Structure formats: C-alpha cells, structure tokens
Amino acid sequence: MRFLGLTYLGAILAFLYLPIAIMMLMAFNQSPLYELPFTFDLVWFKALAGNERLLTAGWNSVWIALVSSAIATSIGTLAALGLARNEFTGKRFLQLMLFPPITIPWLIIGTAMLIFFFWTGVGRGLHAILLGHVALSLPYVIVVVGARLATHGPELEEAATSLGARPAQAFFRVTVPLLAPGIVAAGMFAFAVSFDQFIISYFLAAPGTSTLPVEIFTAIRKGFTPEINAISSIVIIISMSLVLVVSRFYRFGGER
Amino acid sequence: MPGAEKHLRVTFLVAPAYLWLALTVFLPLAVMLFFSFLTAVPVGAREATLTLQHYVSFFTKKIYWYNALRSLELATYVTLACVVLGYPVAVILTRMITGRAREAIFLMIILPFWTNALVRTFSWTMVLRGPFDIIFTYPAIVIGLVHAYLPYAVLTIYVSLQAIDERLIEAARALGASKRQAFMRVMLPLSLPGVLAGVFLIFIPVTGSFMEPRILGGKDAIMLGPIIESQFTATFNWPLGAALSFMMLAIILLMLALGYPLLQRHMER
Numbered sequence: 006m007r008f009l010g011l012t013y014l015g016a017i018l019a020f021l022y023l024p025i026a027i028m029m030l031m032a033f034n035q036s037p038l039y040e041l042p043f044t045f046d047l048v049w050f051k052a053l054a055g056n057e058r059l060l061t062a063g064w065n066s067v068w069i070a071l072v073s074s075a076i077a078t079s080i081g082t083l084a085a086l087g088l089a090r091n092e093f094t095g096k097r098f099l100q101l102m103l104f105p106p107i108t109i110p111w112l113i114i115g116t117a118m119l120i121f122f123f124w125t126g127v128g129r130g131l132h133a134i135l136l137g138h139v140a141l142s143l144p145y146v147i148v149v150v151g152a153r154l155a156t157h158g159p160e161l162e163e164a165a166t167s168l169g170a171r172p173a174q175a176f177f178r179v180t181v182p183l184l185a186p187g188i189v190a191a192g193m194f195a196f197a198v199s200f201d202q203f204i205i206s207y208f209l210a211a212p213g214t215s216t217l218p219v220e221i222f223t224a225i226r227k228g229f230t231p232e233i234n235a236i237s238s239i240v241i242i243i244s245m246s247l248v249l250v251v252s253r254f255y256r257f258g259g260e261r
Numbered sequence: 262m263p264g265a266e267k268h269l270r271v272t273f274l275v276a277p278a279y280l281w282l283a284l285t286v287f288l289p290l291a292v293m294l295f296f297s298f299l300t301a302v303p304v305g306a307r308e309a310t311l312t313l314q315h316y317v318s319f320f321t322k323k324i325y326w327y328n329a330l331r332s333l334e335l336a337t338y339v340t341l342a343c344v345v346l347g348y349p350v351a352v353i354l355t356r357m358i359t360g361r362a363r364e365a366i367f368l369m370i371i372l373p374f375w376t377n378a379l380v381r382t383f384s385w386t387m388v389l390r391g392p393f394d395i396i397f398t399y400p401a402i403v404i405g406l407v408h409a410y411l412p413y414a415v416l417t418i419y420v421s422l423q424a425i426d427e428r429l430i431e432a433a434r435a436l437g438a439s440k441r442q443a444f445m446r447v448m449l450p451l452s453l454p455g456v457l458a459g460v461f462l463i464f465i466p467v468t469g470s471f472m473e474p475r476i477l478g479g480k481d482a483i484m485l486g487p488i489i490e491s492q493f494t495a496t497f498n499w500p501l502g503a504a505l506s507f508m509m510l511a512i513i514l515l516m517l518a519l520g521y522p523l524l525q526r527h528m529e530r
Contacts, residue, residue: 010353014366017350021373021408028384039387080277087274091267099275106286110469110513112486113506114286116493120296120503121289140285143278201377203472208493218379225383225476234387237380244376252368 032234073138074195081146111204142195153187297503315504347414374412397479421455
C-alpha cells in the first residue's frame, strides 16, 4: 500500500515537472527544430543575448514587477492594518471586495481594463500594465499581511504605548518588526503575480512595447525557436527561486 | 480613541488600496457593462446608441451559446480530472508521509503553480508533439489545463484532510467499519468542503481560459474565452466582446449560486 502510494506520488510529480524539464533541456539542444539526438550547445542563449526585443521585454517585466509590488505592498499593508485593528461598519463589505479581483477570470478583468483605460484616455502601454498589476496583487497582499496580523493581538503595541512610546514609535519599533515576515512574503507574492502575469498585460500592451510573457506568447503563435525555450527557462528559474525564498517566510497552508 | 479620530485613521489606512481597486477593477467592470449595451464604440464622431442586440446574439447565434457550452464542458472535464487525480495525492501526503518530507513534497507540488502559466503551457508543446503527437487537439487542451490547476485541488483537499480528527477514523475502525467504509462514511464526507473549494477554484478560471486553448488546441480552441479575446484583438467588436464577457460572468455566478448552498451545508457540519 505504501509502495503504491509513493509510486503514485512519483507519477504525479513527474507529470508536473517532466514537461518543464524537457522544455529546459531543449534550450540547450543545438537543433533549431527540436530534433534528437541531443547535442549540447549554448547557441540559443547566445542568440537570446542579441535579441533586443526579448531583452527589452524582459527588462520591462522586471521593473514593472518591482514597482508594482512596492506600491501594492505598501498600500496593501496599510489597508490590512486598517482592517485588522479596527471594528467599523462596512468592514465586512471591504473584506468581501477583495474576492472579485481574485475570482473573476483575468480575461474579463483585462478586457474591462482595456475598455476603461481606452475610454478615459489612460490608453494602453506599460503605465496601464502597471496600474493593472498593482490591482491584481493588492488582494493577495492584504490577505497575507492580514493573516500575519491575526497571529497576535494589539497587546504588544498597547504595552509599548503604556510604557511611554509615541504611536509612531510603537508602530515602527513593535508593529513593523512583528509584521516583517508577512510583509516580505506579501511583497514577493506581489512580485510573482506581476512577473508571471500574462492575460492582463496582453490586453493592455501597446503594439511594440510589452512584457516578457506577452512577447513569448506572440513568438509561440508565430512559430517559435529554442530561443523561446532559453528565455522561458530563465523565467521559470526566477519564479521558482522566488517561491522557494517566500516559503522560508510564509507557510503555504497546513501546520508546520 | 475618540470615534471621529478613529474613523479618520481607518479611512486614511484603507483608502489608497480600495481607491486603487475601485478605479482599476470595479469601475472598469461597470463601464464594460455600459459598453455591452452600445451599438458601437463611442469614439470620435461615431454614433453609438443603446441596444440589446449583443445579448440577443448570444442566445440566438449558435457560435456563441454553443461555444459557451463547450467552455463549460471543458471546465467540467478539467475539474473532474484534477479532483480525481489530486484527492489521492492529498490522502498520501496526510497519511503516509510526515515531517520534513511532507513539507518538501507539498512545496514541490505547489511550486509549479507559482511559475509562469504561459511558459508551462508552452512546455507541453514540446511533449505532446513528440512521441504522442496529440498537439492541437482537445485532449491536449485538457492535459495542459489539468497540469495548470492540479495543485489547486491538492492544496484545498490537503487542507481539509489535515483538519480531520484522526480519532474519528480510528473510532469508526474500532466500531467495526472496514477501511473502505471508514473512508466512504467518515473521511470523504469530512473532506468535501475542501473538494468543493477546489472545484470552484478550478472551474471558474478554466471557464474563462483562452491562452491554453490557443496554444494547445489548434482548431479545437474555439470556445467562449478565445472568442471573447478575438473581439478585442482581431475583430475589434468591443461591445460584443463586453456582452460576451458579461455572459461568461453571469454563467459563473449562476454556477456559484447553484453550488453555494452545497458548500454552506458542508461547512456547517
């Protein structure tokens, strides 16, 4: 029974990782037509180094992810503090409002943003993508930081205040250090949400300037070469390392 | 703290985030609803009047309602496959593996989930064209989507299995239930909230998927998601696209409304 169980688990893990492994392996294969036998070559990574279009898109992806996660983490943390430490009418409503951006398919949200930004003159482009990415990350930040806030009550801040700390001191010396793991995890979540986001960016990208996933999608549809495998491998490695780092700060469900 | 001051402080804290969400998610949805009743995009001198024609088209033109059904059919297959494949994984994780190994394998299962969905879909084009050669077919779409959403099922079922008091299963066994009975009568019913949560989390985004069908599906990719996408990127009939988006949203809300009492009943236990 145990053997059967472990075999099944192995098969599922193979199902999850084999395609990614094969895709990465093909980035190092010399043949432009993905032909076997496998001949190790770095030619596709060299080609990538000279591909201005993909490199620019990659740089766009990185700075948009950095800026949008910084914005989402700061205003999201404030909102989490406002929601966690106070009882007020409409609080339940505000909490419920976090669900539509997470649950409504991105296709619908993306097309709605396209129409709205076009109609109001905001237009398409990297600035529109940035606006959209912050919105997508916000609910995650509020939930993750909120979960961290729920692990301890206001007693510590109250103790600090009663011992003579000013509210600002209590906030920066007590609340922020307590929240730090949650804030770091939320920031990395937000980075990952933005860095991997394709659908919203696809609808909001102006012709010619876009993010990496949009460029990869365009390339896949036009007929791709192992160069796409090379850039895809880099993207996967970045995301996976990020999640592994996050997992040191934040438990993904379940008890330790 | 005085009420007014507290009120001001809360407003100051939550306002930036919620204003942002209002201006980039909720207001755009409202404007899209308005657009879905227009004859044309009101730009420049173009005349746009109110109409119901796009919603009428959805019900009268086969290409729309039929492909909406195809999206639902796809979501059903993918959801079923994820639950059937994911349930045993969750059981094995909770009952056969402990400590650090469990933590590591759990992380390995949800790790792909946090990587680029587009790249993972692309990776299947390498595998499915090779020895199997089922790229650009319906099964290829299903495989790609199951790969994308299986971690959701494992995650939600695992969480609900973990919450089950081990003594309940032991009690059932001690009172003479067979392993099968203990599973069917105790464990499965207690884990249903997790299963249902997984079903919702998978069914909704798969109904709205367009990228996976586009990359893996070839001519089988024609479903509601890709049709909506092409209204915005190819044919530029935005009002029709808006109406189709809202029909998709309506279908999803209907599914939620049908499923919610079920979820609630199991939550109460």
